[in-house]
Amino acid sequence: MERAVRLIILSVVFYVSQINCQEAILHISNERTNREYCIVYNQSWTPLSQTFDKATQYPLVNMTSTVLCNTSGVIPAVVKGKALVVMRGDCDFSQKAQVAQSLGATTLLIASKTLLITPSANDSEYAKVNIPLALMRYRDFIEAQQVFSEGMQVKLYAPTYPKIDVSLVVMLLIAMVTVTLGGFWSGACERDRMNGDGDGGESKADPKELFLYSPLKVVIFVALMCGMLVLMYYFYNVMVYFIIVIFCLASASALFSCIDAVMEILSCPSGSFSIKSCNFSVRSLILAAVCICIAVVWGVYRNEERWIWILQDLLGVAFCLNFMKTVSLSNFKICVILLSLLLLYDVFFVFITPFFTKNGVSIMVQVALGPEASGEKTQGNMVEVPAEPQAPSEKLPVVMRVPRFSAWAQNLCGMQFSILGYGDIIIPGLLVAYCSRFDVWVNSSKKVYFISCCIAYLLGMIVTFAVMLLSGMGQPALLYLVPFTLIASAVVAGCRGEMRQFWAGTTYMVRRPVLDSSREPLLPGLLSSNPDLTLTSLSPFYSAAAFLRAFFCPLLFFFWGHSSP
Known part of the structure; x- marks a missing residue:
């Protein structure tokens, strides 16, 4: 009985100490190379495997020429049992997922040129989608095409990490x-x-x-x-x-004071010279130059x-x-x-x-x-990731x-x-x-x-x-x-x-x-x-x-x- 209680307690602690992130990893590979990219998904809607080994691998089909709001122009035999990449827009995520699911696709990736957000839908739509759904950067897919050209295989997984980092x-x-x-x-x-x-x-x-x-x-x-x-x-x-300017000046002065105090304790020689009856400390001049350089490097x-x-x-x-x-x-x-x-x-x-x-x-x-x-x-479980490089x-x-x-x-x-x-x-x-x-x-x-x-x-x-x-x-x-x-x-x-x-x-x-x-x-x-x-x-x-x-x-x-x- 005691062993069972301890096991339950340890399981609860382990569960609480893990975080399931809304960000996940898209692993693309072929026989020669592989790459990993950022994707954003909804773990409460379409959960992903937590480890790479347990994730299922599927061939990837490029359908970025369509937004997949309906089945028009799509041949089911081409997409059946495969992962699809379509463009974002015109209809909501659940509609795209249901269309892909009806065509026999196993995974839906939505390429976005705008902000990646956690995909969501009306409560009534959640139960209708049974395939993984995630958003990826459109520029990442273009890069993957240049690297792999053809024969892309994909795995989607969302590793957990401990809260106590x-x-x-x-x-x-x-x-x-x-x-x-x-x-x-x-x-x-x-x-x-x-x-x-x-x-x-x-x-x-x-x-x-x-x-x-x-x-x-x-x-x-x-x-x-x-x-x-x-x-x-x-x-x-x-x-x-x-x-920022004030911080650079104040932090350089503070760093000088701290290091100078340590040098005083260590009895480091200061050295001095005079110019027109003004005495200068060599140690202070060198130390001031170093501290100013550090602050300037941070500022730049x-x-x-x-x-x-x-x-x-x-x-x-x-x-x-x-x-x-x-x-x-x-x-x-x-x-x-x-x-x-x-x-x-x-x-x-x-x-x-x-x-x-x-x-x-x-x-x-x-x-x-x-x-x-x-x-x-x-706040909450929503995540926003820029789709394009932004000015810091x-x-x-x-x-x-x-x-x-x-x-x-x-x-x-x-x-x-x-x-x-x-x-x-x-x-x-x-x-x-x-x-x-x-x-x-x-x-x-x-x-x-x-x-x-x-x-x-x-x-x-x-x-x-x-x-x-x-x-x-x-x-x-x-x-x-x-x-x-x-x-x-x-x-x-x-x-x-x-x-x-x-x-x-x-x-x-x-x-x-x-x-x-x-x-x-x-x-x-x-x-x-x-x-x-x-x-x-x-x-x-x-x-x-x-x-x-x-x-x-x-x-x-x-x-x-x-x-x-």
């Missing part, structure tokens, strides 16, 4: 490494600042760092993000190029699907790391306000806005994927992208990616960075706040992916990440009896120091006179890099907090 594991690893390194870097910078330069332990504030202290400023900040997102929705075709080849995602993820990781190190939240109160508002923002623009848009697509998805990416936004649509550089490694067969119809918004990394990452700095303030040798928040982020990501896989729909990851990280941090502070300090953060450190007596409070004198004062008000544009950060912060936060399988 390796790309999800890679995406989880990217997110965890970025959040952990960003939090650790922020804490290390805080420790260095607290220790000063070794001359009496004077604390020094980094002029490059941007602080958020005022709840009112956070509310205004989120309101500006909403306005920016709506602006992008209505003026996408103009704004997208502006954002940003629409090359096959490999450019590697550079986009590299620049994205560097950008997120530098952002978490540069932007600081002053206390847990600001963390709660910011993350809660962004959670509501994310849920509203993902789940609520589809009720107000004309095409029923959320504003967040429309902006993140671009107005031209209709196939990626198609511009997309915002707002997501980590990893190709689905187990879906290479379906990539005949187009590359498929798992994606994760930068906001899903940076927004919880700011809380992780605050926890890391608080560990420094209270001299926590075990880094209990930092580690617990990282674990909470990992659990939130796992839950996000689990819900996404079970529902088959992309999820606003902040819906799960924000509660996990906020609650875990609050529980740790409460259990350690440090909630008052944790809630007040920097302000508490200035007014009632909990640091080692040999250290000065953070930003002495400055915050004690005005706790809401920020370094941006003192020197907002101290350099070109600072200007980019100050300008790009609002743009970054509206970046899509939405993960997709």
Whole structure:
């Protein structure tokens, strides 16, 4: 009995873990060669074999001179027991299929010069068709004719692939490494600042760092993000190029900061020379050139699907790391306000806005994927595949992208990616960075706040992916990440009896120091006179890099907090 129960459970798990795609493979061969092409079918109407070996092979008959809306001009003996290729148009799919079936054909392929869509019909028509039906690109058939000329044999099959793709594991690893390194870097910078330069332990504030202290400023900040997102929705075709340029500049600067920090740790020689009393670092010049070249290569080849995602993820990781190190939240109160508002923002623009848009697509998805990416936004079991090569649509550089490694067969119809918004990394990452700095303030040798928040982020990501896989729909990851990280941090502070300090953060450190007596409070004198004062008000544009950060912060936060399988 137990063995039977286990077998049933394993069968259910295996069934749930498989996806039957609407895209399938057309295998054409003769005695000398073979080719594979993309086709689109309806698995609930005319299912196909899931493996190549089990698929039945049929001779292919070219009838693209007709649309096959009736039997006129067709000799049954020519098509009986064979697969037909006819043109799309004049009548619906079920009528074509019934005509082909009445002539004795075994398979119907419809060549299309327009968009390939999942074939469908009225409910009453489904039971009348008993042969496989699929759409293929007309240009693919022309290519096949040139390759094979005659004697074409075809097989149609639709391989399944597991829902839990390796790309999800890679995406989880990217997110965890970025959040952990960003939090650790922020804490290390805080420790260095607290220790000063070794001359009496004077604390020094980094002029490059941007602080958020005022709840009112956070509310205004989120309101500006909403306005920016709506602006992008209505003026996408103009704004997208502006954002791409800004991203190239900001990501090159971020990559420079990350690599330069690693070189400092490794004590790499810098070398220097002078020109008219101006000192230049050889290492910095070479590193800046390399980083600019990487950003330029991404900008030029940003629409090359096959490999450019590697550079986009590299620049994205560097950008997120530098952002978490540069932007600081002053206390847990600001963390709660910011993350809660962004959670509501994310849920509203993902789940609520589809009720107000004309095409029923959320504003967040429309902006993140671009107005031209209709196939990626198609809901339910419908699939749309372009029949002809199209000019690549511009997309915002707002997501980590990893190709689905187990879906290479379906990539005949187009590359498929798992994606994760930068906001899903940076927004919880700011809380992780605050926890890391608080560990420094209270001299926590075990880094209990930092580690617990990282674990909470990992659990939130796992839950996000689990819900996404079970529902088959992309999820606003902040819906799960924000509660996990906020609650875990609050529980740790409460259990350690440090909630008052944790809630007040920097302000508490200035007014009632909990640091080692040999250290000065953070930003002495400055915050004690005005706790809401920020370094941006003192020197907002101290350099070109600072200007980019100050300008790009609002743009970054509206970046899509939405993960997709």
